[in-house]
Amino acid sequence: MKKWINPFEKNSEKHLIFLGISFFIIGSLMAFFFNSRFDNFLHMAPVESIRIYQPFVDNIIILTCLFIFFLLAGKMIYPKTRAVDILAIILIGNAPFYLISLTNINDLTTKSTDAILLAMEGAPEDISGFYLLYLTIVGIISLAVLVWIVALLWNGFKTASNAKGIKAVVLFILALIITTIVTYLIPNIY
Amino acid sequence: MKKLPVLCPSCESDLQVSSLTCENCNTNINGNFGLPPLLRLSQEEQDFILDFILSGGSLKAMAKQMDKSYPTVRNFLDQIIENLKKFNHEKMD
Numbered sequence: 001m002k003k004w005i006n007p008f009e010k011n012s013e014k015h016l017i018f019l020g021i022s023f024f025i026i027g028s029l030m031a032f033f034f035n036s037r038f039d040n041f042l043h044m045a046p047v048e049s050i051r052i053y054q055p056f057v058d059n060i061i062i063l064t065c066l067f068i069f070f071l072l073a074g075k076m077i078y079p080k081t082r083a084v085d086i087l088a089i090i091l092i093g094n095a096p097f098y099l100i101s102l103t104n105i106n107d108l109t110t111k112s113t114d115a116i117l118l119a120m121e122g123a124p125e126d127i128s129g130f131y132l133l134y135l136t137i138v139g140i141i142s143l144a145v146l147v148w149i150v151a152l153l154w155n156g157f158k159t160a161s162n163a164k165g166i167k168a169v170v171l172f173i174l175a176l177i178i179t180t181i182v183t184y185l186i187p188n189i190y
Numbered sequence: 191m192k193k194l195p196v197l198c199p200s201c202e203s204d205l206q207v208s209s210l211t212c213e214n215c216n217t218n219i220n221g222n223f224g225l226p227p228l229l230r231l232s233q234e235e236q237d238f239i240l241d242f243i244l245s246g247g248s249l250k251a252m253a254k255q256m257d258k259s260y261p262t263v264r265n266f267l268d269q270i271i272e273n274l275k276k277f278n279h280e281k282m283d
Contacts, residue, residue: 009262012253085261162265 005148006155013088020091024059027098031055035110036101038062040183042146044100046110055101057190059094065179065186066090070153073171074161081161089156096148103138112138150176196230204230227277235270242267 002009007016031038037045038058067083067090074081103109112131119127157163157172198205207223228239238252245251253263 008259010258012259080264082261159259159261159265162261162268 005151006159007092007152008085008089008156008159013082013084016088016092017084020088020095023095023098024063024091027095027101028055028059030098031058031101034101034104035107036104037188038097038101039188040186041065041180042097042149043184044097044104046104046107046113048110054190058188061186062179062183063090063094065182066094066175069175069178069182070157073175074157074163076171077163077168078161085156085160089153089160093149093153093156096145096152100142100145103141108134109138193233194229196225224281227274227281230277231270231273235273238266238270 030036031044032050032052032055035047035050036055037047037050038055039045041062067086070090071081071083071086074086112135115128115131116135153176154172157175158168161168163169163172196205197203205225207225208220210219210221210223211217228236231239241255242249242252245255249260249263249267253260256263258266
């Protein structure tokens with residue numbers, strides 16, 4: 001169990017970076033096949049059509065923002081924090097989110113959302129039970145993945161920057177919030 | 191080798207050396223001597239310091255030897271440094 005939420009204690013940074021890059025490639029390809037865009041950090045949007053390079057660029061933007069803000073936070077806590085360790089953390093920490101694109105297999109998320117929105121405009125009592133159940137399950141899975149990502153990022157950040165005390169927690173939360181805001185503000189015009 | 195106790199089993203205060211003996215002529219010296227900071231570290235920390243020196247001061251080699259990641263080992267070393275500073279400070283006082 002521990003290796004799933006804290007692989008940073010034992011594994012070398014080279015091993016983690018190799019794994020993280022593999023997850024990045026597989027995750028981006030999955031997003032392409034399941035018509036999903038990672039339009040900002042911790043956000044997946046089902047789309048009607050997608051070009052193969054788009055999920056790669058989405059993920060590169062998210063990973064770059066995570067890297068910059070986590071490295072800054074790490075250096076503020078512990079000047080000896082290494083960039084290579086932060087790179088390993090963000091590559092592994094963001095990886096579970098790639099699984100979210102699986103929820104849009106056969107465009108199910110798109111169909112469910114569209115069906116519910118359509119029913120809301122007309123007769124809400126006609127909302128399909130299947131779609132409601134499906135979106136509820138997706139919501140629960142997304143929440144579990146979110147907790148997993150935060151646990152991974154925190155454990156990695158704690159190890160890489162020797163983080164202790166309230167200052168470290170505050171800087172970690174700030175890095176997460178700033179990454180979310182910045183990735184939200186970057187327009188997806190590519 | 192027997193482990194040197196550094197904390198009192200009764201009240202957990204730091205122990206001091208009160209007797210030193212020459213194995214050759216059995217001369218016995220009694221007094222009250224403080225333990226050097228390095229000996230006040232835990233056994234695990236002392237073992238780490240020994241291995242660290244024997245590995246030529248390489249944290250990478252230590253990480254490999256301990257089957258831990260580099261930052262984990264570096265954090266452990268930082269903890270030891272913090273403890274040694276505290277013991278040294280207490281010694282100065």
